[in-house]
Amino acid sequence: MEGAGERKRGVRLCCVCKKARASVKRPKTLDHICRECFYHAFESEIHQVIIRNSLFRPGERVAIGASGGKDSTVLAYVLSKLNRLHNYGLHLFLLSVDEGITGYRDDSLETVHRNQVQYGLPLKVVSYKDLYGWTMDQIVDVIGFKNNCTFCGVFRRQALDRGASLLKVDKLVTGHNADDIAETVLLNLLRGDVARLSRCTSITTGEDGPIPRCKPFNPNLDSFITYAYFKRLDYFSTECIYSPNAYRGFAREFIKDLERIRPRAILDIIKSGENFRISTTTKMPEQGTCERCGYISSQKWCKACVLLDGLNRGLPKLGIGRSRGSVGSENGNESKVEKSIQGKQCGTLDF
Numbered sequence: 001m002e003g004a005g006e007r008k009r010g011v012r013l014c015c016v017c018k019k020a021r022a023s024v025k026r027p028k029t030l031d032h033i034c035r036e037c038f039y040h041a042f043e044s045e046i047h048q049v050i051i052r053n054s055l056f057r058p059g060e061r062v063a064i065g066a067s068g069g070k071d072s073t074v075l076a077y078v079l080s081k082l083n084r085l086h087n088y089g090l091h092l093f094l095l096s097v098d099e100g101i102t103g104y105r106d107d108s109l110e111t112v113h114r115n116q117v118q119y120g121l122p123l124k125v126v127s128y129k130d131l132y133g134w135t136m137d138q139i140v141d142v143i144g145f146k147n148n149c150t151f152c153g154v155f156r157r158q159a160l161d162r163g164a165s166l167l168k169v170d171k172l173v174t175g176h177n178a179d180d181i182a183e184t185v186l187l188n189l190l191r192g193d194v195a196r197l198s199r200c201t202s203i204t205t206g207e208d209g210p211i212p213r214c215k216p217f218n219p220n221l222d223s224f225i226t227y228a229y230f231k232r233l234d235y236f237s238t239e240c241i242y243s244p245n246a247y248r249g250f251a252r253e254f255i256k257d258l259e260r261i262r263p264r265a266i267l268d269i270i271k272s273g274e275n276f277r278i279s280t281t282t283k284m285p286e287q288g289t290c291e292r293c294g295y296i297s298s299q300k301w302c303k304a305c306v307l308l309d310g311l312n313r314g315l316p317k318l319g320i321g322r323s324r325g326s327v328g329s330e331n332g333n334e335s336k337v338e339k340s341i342q343g344k345q346c347g348t349l350d351f
């Protein structure tokens, strides 16, 4: 034996099957394993998350949030494989959102259309233009590059729910990985969003909302990019053209810097989020429905209606900032910090 793998005539062998050449070093165990054993371990861990958490029931209709990016493509591929292999009995669909971003989403949607054929899954695309009457290109024209991601993140969340309800699905699954979850913990902490902080590491959320959302990934899971690369999956890897100021991007860079100094940083941030408990005296927002569109909301109007109203009235900055306790933020009392934080968030990964 040498290190975590045996060597045979100078070639390191897989420490699981001890036959094939090792080609992956698992970050969690530092074991050197071959591609086939890596695929098996990766897929088995997702299967275990699904079984342990009883995520699905036979016969359920499940939409996979598909952006054409690496994570959602891996999710679509692995979930359809596991569904066949383990007879989950699920009816799977791909669900995509077209934000109307020329040169970005139109290209990534082409990837999703190819995935539809490759995986044999029905695809539904919902667009901002159809749902709200505005594309992100038009919104950026009036709002500029500073707060565009606030509109996009709020609109996407609702668009996914609306698409899922058109598909009449029981659940919506999303392809978050450990990096995404660690970023979300940090962002919710920075925003002081206690309600989201308390639930962002949960595998299933929104059980009291229109459609529950699941993220069937284990934080300890190996690299998605390695899986996607070895499997030669067809995914789109270009960044959104409006992303340079996205607040999530700063959080991502910060976490990557931490990880360079302390490799466990991502797992430890997630662990902190998992163990976060809200004091029973903390006042939590009460869920109701938006008076305007009927969507779930803790305010008189949901955030999407507030933003849309501002856009339609030619006052696009009306809904920017914290809107708790009021319809819109017309009083302009938010602090500069809050405005800045609210204004820079990429929701691409908030599927």
Ligand code: SF4
Pocket (backbone or CB within 6 Å): 099, 136, 148, 149, 150, 152, 153, 240, 241, 242, 243, 246, 345, 346, 347, 348
């Ligand atoms: Fe939307 Fe993300 Fe692009 Fe911002 S960076 S405009 S949230 S896709």
